[in-house]
Amino acid sequence: MNSDSDLQIAGDILEVPHLLQAPREHPVTVAEFAGLARSIAADRSQWEHLVQYDATSRWYHRLRTGPGYEVWLLSWVPGQGSGLHGHGRSSGVLTVLTGALTERTERGTRALGAGAQRVFAPGYAHEVVNDALEPAVSLHVYFPGLTEMPMRPQSSMADSARCAAASPSADVTA
Numbered sequence: 001m002n003s004d005s006d007l008q009i010a011g012d013i014l015e016v017p018h019l020l021q022a023p024r025e026h027p028v029t030v031a032e033f034a035g036l037a038r039s040i041a042a043d044r045s046q047w048e049h050l051v052q053y054d055a056t057s058r059w060y061h062r063l064r065t066g067p068g069y070e071v072w073l074l075s076w077v078p079g080q081g082s083g084l085h086g087h088g089r090s091s092g093v094l095t096v097l098t099g100a101l102t103e104r105t106e107r108g109t110r111a112l113g114a115g116a117q118r119v120f121a122p123g124y125a126h127e128v129v130n131d132a133l134e135p136a137v138s139l140h141v142y143f144p145g146l147t148e149m150p151m152r153p154q155s156s157m158a159d160s161a162r163c164a165a166a167s168p169s170a171d172v173t174a
Contacts, residue, residue, distance in 0.1 A: 026066045027143075030091070030119055033069065037095040037117065037141050040064075040071065047073050047097070053135050058082070069143040076101060076136040081129035084152040087122065090142040094118045094128070099136025102129045125152050 027033045040046055040063070052059050053075050064071040076099070084104075094103075095117045103110045103118060104127040112118065120126070130136045 027069065030093075033091075033141050033143055034093050034117060034119055036071070037093045037139055040139055041095050041097050041115070047137075047139070051075050051137055053077050063139070065145065068145070069141060070145040072140040072142070072146075073097075074138050074140060076128075076130035076138065078130055078133055078135065082127055084125060084127040086125045086152060087120070087142065087146060089122050090144055090146050091121050092119070092143070092146075093141040094120070095139045095141075097137040097139055099130065099134050100132045101136050101138060102131045103127070104129065 024032070027036050047063060050061055050063070050073060052061075055077055058080050059075045061073045062070060063073045094112075096112045096114050098114055100114070101112045103112055105125065110118075128138070
């Protein structure tokens with residue numbers, strides 16, 4: 001009779017290198033990119049001393065690059081926003097490091113507090129805004145590296161938001 005308890009590994013499993021995955025030097029999966037963002041967020045010494053706030057335009061700083069990806073640090077003073085935009089052929093991970101941001105899409109509005117992450121695929125369009133009274137800082141990982149950020153007309157999103165507000169069953173999350 002076979003059962004799971006009949007399975008035994010004889011010897012040292014570490015001596016069977018062809019069964020083990022080699023550690024990766026750089027992230028390649030969505031989960032690994034999200035993990036990279038979380039590890040940078042957790043180590044404030046990597047980014048906190050670099051942050052600047054600019055009342056006239058959004059401040060940004062490329063924090064790191066690797067094969068096929070880049071990491072950006074952005075600050076947002078109250079009222080600053082990105083405008084509705086896409087990311088070309090890049091996917092991404094947005095992580096709020098401090099403060100709070102609001103993400104608006106055609107599907108609705110989402111409040112993002114410190115620690116929140118949003119993962120998105122190519123073709124995803126959104127607007128990110130600091131609607132709060134305090135500054136915010138966010139981390140953005142793009143893979144492949146960001147080569148374009150096409151702006152989109154605001155009218156289609158505004159129409160969706162008006163329809164969502166008028167319909168109690170709309171998919172609007174906070």
